[in-house]
Amino acid sequence: MTTSAPLAVLPGLSEELSARLFEGLGEVDRRLREVVDHDDPFIAGASHHLVDAGGKRFRPLLTLLTAELGSGRNAQVVDAAAGVELTHLASLYHDDVMDEASVRRGVRSANAAYDNSTAILVGDLLFGKASELVAGLGSDAVLIQAQTFVRLCAGQIQDERQAPRGADPMQHYLQVLADKTGVLIATAARYGAMFGGCPDSTVEVLREYGELVGMVFQLSDDILDITSEQDESGKMPGTDLREGVVTLPVLYARASDDPADARLQELLSADLTDDTLHAEALDLLRSHAAVRQAREHTIGLAQRAADLIATLGDGPAQDALRQLPLAVARRTA
Known part of the structure; x- marks a missing residue:
């Protein structure tokens, strides 16, 4: 993994x-590899599959950055960052089975490289490894990990369903995003501040910041x-459309009365699996x-x-945290 790659999302x-x-990030990466290792070569290889593929490592980066608002990086911050990333990686193993994916992070997905059963079980194993790490951080961290996991699962379940009858489709969609994606990034930001020694108010x-991000x-x-x-x-544009995934632009277009x-x-x-209709x-x-409406909504959240x-004062870490969501909202690639 190129540990400098995630820093590209932090301007200035x-x-x-x-x-x-x-x-x-180098310390977190070494900790990840240490934790997922296993005496059984097959289990070790399957567990390392997505760790070795790299990825953005955005969640551990955010943990390290929010720790800068306190006393900075320490062993607990590194373990918290690794635990969050392991939770994310475990969810990817499961997501790829559900989505019948063939590629993840530029390599064959675990379900394609091995099989569905192995991918599910390795995902479970990584959730267990994440829980082991977090258990060493105290009961508050364990409770946060459990609550995060519940919301992740709830968000994934709700994502597989349409909005219930009588519910606002837009609100349903945004709540799914908060649960499926926002909560783990919120935990990443929260852990950094907790184990960096920040006050409870910070x-x-x-x-809250992490969930919005x-x-x-x-x-x-x-x-x-x-x-x-x-x-x-290698992901082609319009993949969500082809797969029938409802996103914010689609919801705005459906709501139009023009x-x-x-x-x-x-x-x-x-059915947009037809190439002509999809195009x-x-x-x-x-x-x-x-x-445009979807982009404006995104910039508003940012x-x-x-x-x-x-509200947290001034400093290099605060500057980076302020600029981060706006840079993400305005990215074009």
Whole structure:
């Protein structure tokens, strides 16, 4: 893994802070590899599969960064960061089985490299390893880990269902994002502040901040799925449309009462595995105001996150935390 890669999401880092974060990510990566190792070579190989593939390592980066608001990195902060990343990795093993994915982080997904049963069991094993790490951090951390896991699972379950009858589809979708994506990033930010020695009030601000940042990341990804060309992992634009995944731009387009949108709305209710229909739907959606509306909503959440950090004083870490959500919301690739 190139541990400098995650730092690209943090604009304007000071040289000193960048060096500390880079060093910290190296420590987290070594801890991850140590924790997932196993006496059985097969289990070790399957457990290391996604660890070795690298990835953004955004969650541990956020833990390291929020610790900077207190006394900085220590062994507990590193273990907390590794525990959050292990929880994320475990969820990816399960997600790939559910999605019947073939590629993850530029390599074969675990379910494709091994099989579904192995991928599920290794995901469970990694959840266990994450719990082992967190258990060493005290009962409060264990409770947070358990509550985070419950919300992750609830979000995944709700993501597989349409909004219940009578529910607001937009609110249902945003709650799914908060549970499925936001909560673990909130825990990452919270742990850094907790084990960096910050006061409880700061920990709570960073928990709320992290949840908003998680939602911004997912919303930004959903928009990029529509607006971008093929990305570096090989994912084609419009993948969510093809798979029938409802995202914020789709919800805005469906809610339009403009008669000119009738064809787009018809396509958004159709089977878009057909290449011709998919191309037409993607072209219409790209030029629709729904994309602008979704981007404005995303930037609004990012600004809320930045405003929270403004209550925590000034410093290099605060500057990075303020700029992060806005940079994510405005990214174009």
